[in-house]
Amino acid sequence: MENYCYNFTLNRDEYIELLKFQLNGLSSINTKKIWFTVCIPAIAIGALFTFKLYTNWVYMAFIIAIIALWLFMVPTIWDSIIERKVNKNILNSIDVKGFAPTTITVDGAGFTIKANGKTIKVKFSDINFHVLLQNIIIIAYNKKDMFIIPNRIFETKEKVHEFINSLETSMAKERA
Numbered sequence: 001m002e003n004y005c006y007n008f009t010l011n012r013d014e015y016i017e018l019l020k021f022q023l024n025g026l027s028s029i030n031t032k033k034i035w036f037t038v039c040i041p042a043i044a045i046g047a048l049f050t051f052k053l054y055t056n057w058v059y060m061a062f063i064i065a066i067i068a069l070w071l072f073m074v075p076t077i078w079d080s081i082i083e084r085k086v087n088k089n090i091l092n093s094i095d096v097k098g099f100a101p102t103t104i105t106v107d108g109a110g111f112t113i114k115a116n117g118k119t120i121k122v123k124f125s126d127i128n129f130h131v132l133l134q135n136i137i138i139i140a141y142n143k144k145d146m147f148i149i150p151n152r153i154f155e156t157k158e159k160v161h162e163f164i165n166s167l168e169t170s171m172a173k174e175r176a
Contacts, residue, residue, distance in 0.1 A: 001124075001170040004106040004163075006153050010099040014136050014150050019086045021133060029082075037074050041067045104149060108170075111139070113147055122147070124167075125174040132164055139167075 023029055044063045053059035102115040110123040122141045131138040132151075137160070140146040154160045 001106055001108065001166045003108075006104045006106075006149065007101065008150055008153050009101045010148070010150060014148065015099065016083075016086055016091070017133055017135050018138065018148055019090055020082050021131065021138060023082055023086060023090075033078055036078065037071070040070045044070075104147070111147070120147075123174065124170045127167075127171055130164065130167060132160070137164070
């Protein structure tokens with residue numbers, strides 16, 4: 001991987017995106033999402049058979065339309081629920097005031113992250129996975145730690161993808 005040096009300070013939206021990613025990864029949240037998705041269609045189908053609405057094609061069409069609309073709208077509704085949960089509950093409870101300026105240096109060995117007076121070195125072989133989201137790149141290492149790089153530090157989306165490809169190549173070389 002080529003040598004790079006990135007200087008940035010995270011903003012609130014990037015931090016919220018990280019929190020949403022972490023929240024969506026929790027098994028308890030995924031269980032609630034499944035219940036949330038299945039609940040309305042189950043009630044509609046239950047009503048269909050309980051009240052013998054299946055004998056009339058108009059009711060059948062109406063129930064099918066409700067189920068289809070619900071399944072189409074669930075991702076949008078769920079995202080707004082998660083957004084509200086992050087904004088109201090999580091951000092208020094952790095009371096984030098600001099973000100520290102961060103410098104990330106990339107060289108042939110890995111990443112060097114400097115923030116809050118601390119320096120952390122991450123080898124490419126220590127990286128477990130990376131995720132490209134809308135505004136950030138999440139890089140997880142040592143099975144429990146992660147750091148993020150905002151996409152805005154790259155000039156174009158092509159540069160973001162070049163960085164990701166270079167990262168994947170370096171990770172593969174270290175693991176080989």
